[in-house]
Amino acid sequence: MDLSYGTEYDDYRDEVRAFIKEHGHKSPASSKQGNKPDTEDKAWQKLLIERGYAARIIPKEYGGYGGEADLLKSVIIDEEFDGAGVSKGLGGQGISMLVPTLLELGTDEQKKKWIKPTLMGDIFWAQGYSEPGAGSDLASLQTKAHVEDGKFVINGQKIWTSSAHFADMMFILVRTEPDAPKHKGISYLLLPMDTPGIEIKPLVTMTGEATFNEVFFEDVKVPTDQIVAKRGEGWMVANATLKHERGMLGDPRQSSSLLHQVVALMNEESVNGVRLMDSPLFRDRLLKLQGRVMAMQYNSMRLLTNDLSGNTELMPILVVKLIGTHLNQDICGLAIDALGELGVLYDDSKYLRNSGMWQTRYMFMLGLIIGGGTSHIQKNIISEHGLGMPREPKPQLKA
Amino acid sequence: MEFGYSEEQKMLDESIRRFVNSEIPLDRIRELVLEGTGFDQTIWNGLSELGVLGVIIPEEFGGAGMGFLDATIIQESLGYVVAPAPFLGTCIMAPTAILAAGSDDQKNKWLPEIAAGNLKVGLGLSEVTGVRENAGVTFEGGKVSGKAMFVIDGECADGYILAAGKSTLVWVAAGAAGLTKTKLNTVDNTRGVVELVLDGVEAELIGSAGSEAAAVQKVIDAGRTALAADLLGTSQRMLERAVEYAKERKQFNRVIASFQGLKHTCATMAADLEPCRAMVWYAAHCQQEIADEATLLACQVKSHLSEVSTPIANDTTLVHGGMGFTDLMGLHFWFKRIGLSRQLLGSPESVREEAAVLQGWIAA
Structure with a gap:
């Protein structure tokens, strides 16, 4: 057991803290996330990249910092920026998913053309994966593209497309080889969102916000060189991307931060003149949640050690999304119950607590329980890949 | 790192x-x-x-x-x-x-x-972690009197370490004059917990009378952390047995491990249990290296492992169907060990209450 990061990293942490102290006031507010980057966002991003706090390991020639992969430094950046409530720079699926994919599988020309403007926030990407009939079973997607006059011609529909209403570009999975087996018939294309034939309809979610869209394609033409890897290799490309997504959902740092906010809430709020923290029932729920949060925090430390040492054991990774997302929703649920009737206030009200975040978060967490592989899918994965249990047999069609 | x-x-x-x-x-x-x-x-x-x-x-x-x-x-x-x-x-x-x-x-x-394996010791601390039946031990003039219940590993012990109040520790030899030992027949017969009735029994102070509260807490923390590790092992074996059985047992012409309802039950057990492993490591590490966190971790690891283990005891038995309910499978030994570990040195609720006081969330 050695829980210290070592002096080299202690120095690095000091450096990060000094940077935050000096420049933190220039950070955009976290509430701006989910919008198109503005000048303030871009200036902050530029500064972070120059100092190696964003795009750390992306080569300089593509607009990154050009540092070496160093997991502990990345962890320190996360810890310090999150701890100080300072933005870690631009997010979005372009930076988190497309850029790593292009680095791995893109042509030299594609890397030069797309990565830098994406990192700088000049090009914002939407992801075109899910379809109404292809959710958990993504590989059964039906949006088609055939080649006509040197161009792919796309027809079909995508759904759950975040940011499509302001994105400049989309990376999309389409079926180009209808006769191939389902995993071998997909291609990964890049297309501008202002291409004629694209229609975007906002999809209002239960929170009342429209963070997702439905996107319809009617004879949308894309040059044939706007493909990553070869025709029919799109599933492989998408999986290279998905692996970069792992671990983002169910992060225990978020659980811990939510829990601290509930502690504060229960210390401040009272019902019938009794402080919530003095109610044994509410207190016990809080303590139970604290135990669950702790277990996930130490699981994270185990995962960090595994990453550092190249240990590939699966189970501690497989459980994070399932346990973490439910845990986060349960924490929000306690906050709402602790507030009681005040906890259901949602829109403008003088009695609103924490700007009404608990209801929004509670519903949003349910979205995360569903998105990125529902809990049922997570349990399939855990039982099959973690416990070695067999897949459910395919139904036999009667002749 | x-x-x-x-x-x-x-x-x-x-x-x-x-x-x-x-x-x-x-x-x-x-x-x-x-x-x-x-x-x-x-x-x-x-x-x-x-x-x-x-x-x-x-x-x-x-x-x-x-x-x-x-x-x-x-x-x-x-x-x-x-x-x-x-x-x-x-x-x-x-x-x-x-x-x-x-x-x-x-x-x-x-x-x-x-x-060397020549001396076995029973530990009586229940009167600190939860008094029942007016149990309690008092120390006076080199002698102890009263009643100690649920003395851990007491049935085979050659001597006992007992808490006399919250801040005094004493040693009592097995078979000392005035000492009556009665086995408490719990569900779990893999461990021998006993009741000791003491009537002016000669005792040896460990440390000084009335000033060993920190030592008493340390022993309780150590015991709770170790019980959590025991629960981890017991639950891990139950989960493995559930999965092993499901892969062998066939119904409707297929192994029952291929039914999604059963897979999800096993996945839930695994998902709840896996993070417990790291939590036990950290709690154990704190007992020795991080004094500030030792008691909180001992409380939380004991109660969390108890909460995770109980459904695993139930669901593993359930996965085995009717056979799980029989003595033949022997699963009940694990079920019962989890049952006892959950209560020893404080039930989850009472241990969590200690954690609340410890963090200053409520007054002691």
Whole structure:
């Protein structure tokens, strides 16, 4: 057991803290996330990249910092920026998913053309994966593209497309080889969102916000060189991307931060003149949640050690999304119950607590329980890949 | 940064697993449960040969001089096979008490004997963690009187370490005049917990009277952390048995492990249990290295592992269907061990309440 990061990293942490102290006031507010980057966002991003706090390991020639992969430094950046409530720079699926994919599988020309403007926030990407009939079973997607006059011609529909209403570009999975087996018939294309034939309809979610869209394609033409890897290799490309997504959902740092906010809430709020923290029932729920949060925090430390040492054991990774997302929703649920009737206030009200975040978060967490592989899918994965249990047999069609 | 077992700890883990798996089969458990002493000389000798009875006892007192995490590695394996061995009381809690509060003479007198396997110790602390039936022990003029209940590993013990109030620790020899020992017949016969009724029994102070509150807490923390490790092992074995059985048992022309309802039950157990592993490691590490967090972690790891283990005990039995309910499968030994561990040294609710006070969330 050695829980210290070592002096080299202690120095690095000091450096990060000094940077935050000096420049933190220039950070955009976290509430701006989910919008198109503005000048303030871009200036902050530029500064972070120059100092190696964003795009750390992306080569300089593509607009990154050009540092070496160093997991502990990345962890320190996360810890310090999150701890100080300072933005870690631009997010979005372009930076988190497309850029790593292009680095791995893109042509030299594609890397030069797309990565830098994406990192700088000049090009914002939407992801075109899910379809109404292809959710958990993504590989059964039906949006088609055939080649006509040197161009792919796309027809079909995508759904759950975040940011499509302001994105400049989309990376999309389409079926180009209808006769191939389902995993071998997909291609990964890049297309501008202002291409004629694209229609975007906002999809209002239960929170009342429209963070997702439905996107319809009617004879949308894309040059044939706007493909990553070869025709029919799109599933492989998408999986290279998905692996970069792992671990983002169910992060225990978020659980811990939510829990601290509930502690504060229960210390401040009272019902019938009794402080919530003095109610044994509410207190016990809080303590139970604290135990669950702790277990996930130490699981994270185990995962960090595994990453550092190249240990590939699966189970501690497989459980994070399932346990973490439910845990986060349960924490929000306690906050709402602790507030009681005040906890259901949602829109403008003088009695609103924490700007009404608990209801929004509670519903949003349910979205995360569903998105990125529902809990049922997570349990399939855990039982099959973690416990070695067999897949459910395919139904036999009667002749 | 290395959060996990060292190379030496991996080797210790492997050797103790090899030992328990080959030397403590289910048939042996069945025999020992009928005896109900929570002890078997052959198993004890085996542990002694492995050199683990003195795991946390410093080398100068004849021990192995290893750490608390090493102790929980062993306890986890004992839980894995529901071993009747008084390791928790004798090898973890007693040395913790003696090292925290004992004089040099006492350390020299008891620790080498414990490490050599010649001295088994029962621990009576329930009166600190939850008084029932007006139990309680008072110390006066070198003698103790009163009642100690649920003395851990007491049935086979040669001596007892008892809390007399919240801040006094005493040693009482087995068979001392005025001492009446009665076995408390719990659901779990892999461990021998007893009641001691004391009527002016000669006792030896460990440390000084009324000033060992910190030592008492340390022993309770050690016991709770070790019980969590025991629960981890017990639950891990139940989960494995559920999965093994489901892969063999066929109904409707297919193994039941291919039914999604059953897969999800097993996945839920695995998902709840897996993070517990790291939590036990961290709690064990704190007992030795991070004093500020030791008590909070002991409380939370004990209650969290209890909450995770109870549904695993139920659902593993459920996965086995009617057979799970029978004695034939022997699953009930694990079910019952989880049942006892959950209550010893405080039920989840009462332990969490201590955690609330500790964090200043409520007044003591």
